[in-house]
Amino acid sequence: MSEQKISKELFQPAQMKASEHEKITRPSLTFMQDSWIRIRKNKAALVSIIVLGLIVIMAFIGPLISGYTFEEQNTPQASLPPKVQGFENMPFWNGKQNIGGEEVDVYKQKNVPEDTYYWFGSDTLGRDQFTRVWKGTQISLFIGLVAAFFDLIVGVTYGMISGFSGGRVDNVMQRILEVASAIPNLVVVILMLLVLDPGIMSIIIAIAMTSWITMARVVRGQVLKLKDQEFVLASKTLGGSTPSILFKHLLPNLSGVIIINVMFSIPSAIFFEAFLGFIGLGIPAPMASLGTLISEGYKTLQVLPYMVLYPTLVLCIIMIAFNLIADGLRDAFDPKMRD
Known part of the structure; x- marks a missing residue:
């Protein structure tokens, strides 16, 4: 049997080149880029961002x-009742109201000019x-954002100092938190109304005095978990100051928890203001x-239901958003929190 020779050109080396050993096949992503990819996969959150953006725009324009x-x-x-241009032939937006079992054009009844439209209706005044x-x-969004601002400034700073200091300082600061959290928000609001004139300022001060407590406790717990890790010990060994460790090393690692709690604190403040x-x-x-607006509409719920419908x-x-x-x-x- 004759021996057949195979040319060397038909063979390819099995091993990879040295330059390809550490080649990155996928582009590196920052923490925020990776988080944004996960948010885009969450359709409910994405739709909520769009809806909330439209509400913010409408709140100003x-x-x-x-x-x-x-x-x-x-x-x-x-x-x-509500009346909208182009919807005069549609129920609920045609300016008509059911009175005594009969549909009445209230605009004609009150001799309102034909070119006058109230898209959500008019109130009792x-x-x-x-x-x-x-x-x-x-105004409600403004109050919610102010509460979130105090969460960021007061709550984060207080929680970081308390958790990082530990010992007697932490004990004293936590006892202050317990005393502050034991006072109901409603009592604080009433006291503010006695001291200050009723208005946005008194409500903002009352909410700001107690809204940061939850944030401070959450941040303290995270700092207690992180302060003994290697990157903090390395910074201490290299002579890093306490403010530098807190705001340069610990704060970036707390950003996810802080953002999540801020997003929960905004609707809580809005709902508390609505309750007041x-x-x-x-x-x-x-x-x-x-x-x-809901309070005013509730008084005329059976007669003018649209007054409470739209603000609610x-x-x-x-x-929800x-x-x-x-x-x-x-x-x-934090994908682990899904479980």
Whole structure:
């Protein structure tokens, strides 16, 4: 049997080249880029971000596009049902109301000009409900953002100092937290209303005095878990100061937990403000928030249901959107928390 020769060109080396051993096949991603990829896979969180963005935009441009101001009163045009251009033949937006079992065109009954439209109706003083709903949304969002700001500044700083210091300092700071958390928020609000004039400032101060407590406790627990790890010990060995360790090394590792708690604290503050408005301790007239609008609409629920419908709907959407976004951020920043 003759021996067949095979050319060397048909053989390929099995081993990889030295330059290909450490070649990265996938581009490296930062922590935030990797988290954003996970958020995009969460459809509920993504839709909530879009919806919340639209509500924020409407909160600023809504009071400007209706042609009315939030405090403008027109008593001859009070208690008008919703009426929208182009929807005159559709129920609920045609300016008609069921009175005594009969559908009545309230605009004609009150001799309102034909070119007058109230998209969300008018309240009992003739003020445009569309403008007031979005102005109230603006104020409620502002109060929620202020509460989140105090969470970031006071809560994070207090929790980091308490957890990193440990020992007697930590014990004293935690006892102060326990005393502060034992005082109900409603009591603090009432005290603020006695000291200050009723308004946005007194509500903001009352919420800010207690909203940071939860954040401080969460941050303290995370700092206690991280402060004995190798990167902190290495920084101490190299002579790093305490502020440098706290804000340069620990704070970036706490960013995920901080962002998640901030996203949960915003709807909590908005709901608390709405509760204050509902029980009569909210923003004084003629200013409005979602809580005061719901309180005013509740008084005429059986006669003018649209007055409570729209602010309640906006408040529910805000609460659901913030909570879904917070859930998405929690899964993105810490996938282990899904289980």
